Amino acid sequence: MIFSFTRKLLQWHAANPRSMPWKNTKDPYKIWLSEIILQQTRVEQGWPYYERITKKFPTVKHLANAREEEVLKAWEGLGYYTRARNLHAAAKQIVNDPEGKFPSTYERILNLKGVGPYSAAAIASFAFDLPHAVVDGNVFRVLSRYFGINEAVDSAKGKKLFSELARQLLDKKNPADYNQAIMNFGALVCKPSTPECAICIFKKQCIAYKTDTVFELPVKSKKAAVRYRWFNFLVLENDKEVIIEKRTAKDIWKGLHQFPVLETVSYQAQSDFLKAWKQTAFFKGENIKVNGISKVIAHKLTHQTIFAQFISVPISAVKKPLPEGWLRIKKSRLKTFGFPVLISNYLAQFRNEEDGSK
DNA sequence: GAGACGTGGAA
DNA sequence: TTTCCAAGTCT
Numbered sequence: 001m002i003f004s005f006t007r008k009l010l011q012w013h014a015a016n017p018r019s020m021p022w023k024n025t026k027d028p029y030k031i032w033l034s035e036i037i038l039q040q041t042r043v044e045q046g047w048p049y050y051e052r053i054t055k056k057f058p059t060v061k062h063l064a065n066a067r068e069e070e071v072l073k074a075w076e077g078l079g080y081y082t083r084a085r086n087l088h089a090a091a092k093q094i095v096n097d098p099e100g101k102f103p104s105t106y107e108r109i110l111n112l113k114g115v116g117p118y119s120a121a122a123i124a125s126f127a128f129d130l131p132h133a134v135v136d137g138n139v140f141r142v143l144s145r146y147f148g149i150n151e152a153v154d155s156a157k158g159k160k161l162f163s164e165l166a167r168q169l170l171d172k173k174n175p176a177d178y179n180q181a182i183m184n185f186g187a188l189v190c191k192p193s194t195p196e197c198a199i200c201i202f203k204k205q206c207i208a209y210k211t212d213t214v215f216e217l218p219v220k221s222k223k224a225a226v227r228y229r230w231f232n233f234l235v236l237e238n239d240k241e242v243i244i245e246k247r248t249a250k251d252i253w254k255g256l257h258q259f260p261v262l263e264t265v266s267y268q269a270q271s272d273f274l275k276a277w278k279q280t281a282f283f284k285g286e287n288i289k290v291n292g293i294s295k296v297i298a299h300k301l302t303h304q305t306i307f308a309q310f311i312s313v314p315i316s317a318v319k320k321p322l323p324e325g326w327l328r329i330k331k332s333r334l335k336t337f338g339f340p341v342l343i344s345n346y347l348a349q350f351r352n353e354e355d356g357s358k
Numbered sequence: 359g360a361g362a363c364g365t366g367g368a369a
Numbered sequence: 370t371t372t373c374c375a376a377g378t379c380t
Binding site: 194302 | 359361362363364365366367368369
């Protein structure tokens with residue numbers, strides 16, 4: 001049987017087509033790539049990355065054969081960099097598989113690194129027309145409002161309830177269309193803060209609309225606490241060269257690069273920072289003058305606010321051999337490394353000042 | 359199961 | 370300006 005919700009949703013979808021580059025293909029590689037890019041990411045933000053990455057890595061083999069550095073560089077600026085590292089790992093998983101082709105069952109797709117229940121259902125339906133219902137933020141929102149469900153979507157009970165409901169509502173003859181329809185509907189009509197209830201096809205049935213609880217739904221129980229961190233960057237440089245290092249810890253921006261940093265839990269006066277560094281074994285010990293000090297920059301992220309300051313010091317202030325992990329590179333090569341936006345912004349400003357002074 | 363993980367657009 | 374949050378997954 002097919003529910004009236006499903007029938008009307010499919011009608012809406014047919015009348016409101018939405019063009020996106022990954023919708024012109026049945027290539028599971030490209031569909032998988034688009035789904036990873038779109039995790040927690042707006043279509044408009046992911047679109048250019050999809051174009052760039054499919055051009056750079058046209059097949060899963062190209063991606064698997066790339067170096068992790070290249071993959072991270074391609075992902076630079078998109079955020080949630082674990083996605084890029086998992087994407088790369090999954091590409092290797094796929095090409096090393098004895099069957100030698102993209103996995104084509106829900107369970108095997110789910111087994112790929114970085115692919116959870118949502119992405120597995122999306123890939124299974126879009127690439128292979130398998131009857132699996134997607135459950136993402138759009139689906140939570142649309143279903144919680146339409147059916148007036150106030151169970152928290154991020155609780156175990158809520159997740160189970162919504163998955164089961166989504167499974168029942170799925171048009172099993174048309175899983176790709178149905179999944180695309182409900183996500184588009186959530187993105188274009190049943191929006192989080194500015195839903196288009198006035199023109200909504202479900203105005204007569206929607207419980208939230210009828211009970212004036214549209215803005216209470218969906219219910220989320222968790223609230224992210226914001227943590228504060230202070231990053232004191234040491235920019236060792238001369239006209240031609242600079243020292244950078246790669247972030248390798250299980251922490252934000254893993255795999256990207258930065259300047260050598262001293263992290264503190266509270267504000268660190270620049271003089272104290274310099275004093276601390278000058279006491280390390282790597283400081284040459286001569287009386288070094290500081291080139292310049294940046295203002296404190298507040299970089300606000302979803303779960304933490306990072307206060308950053310950059311202290312520029314002549315590269316000659318550091319003793320050889322360099323500390324483990326430090327890379328002395330030509331400034332012309334900076335563009336070949338991946339950096340978090342915080343660092344990219346600093347570099348861009350630096351370049352602009354250079355240009356401006358000439 | 360709670361907490362961690364980025365960025366940029368919209369209100 | 371600040372706050373919210375977008376096609377989630379991993380640990």
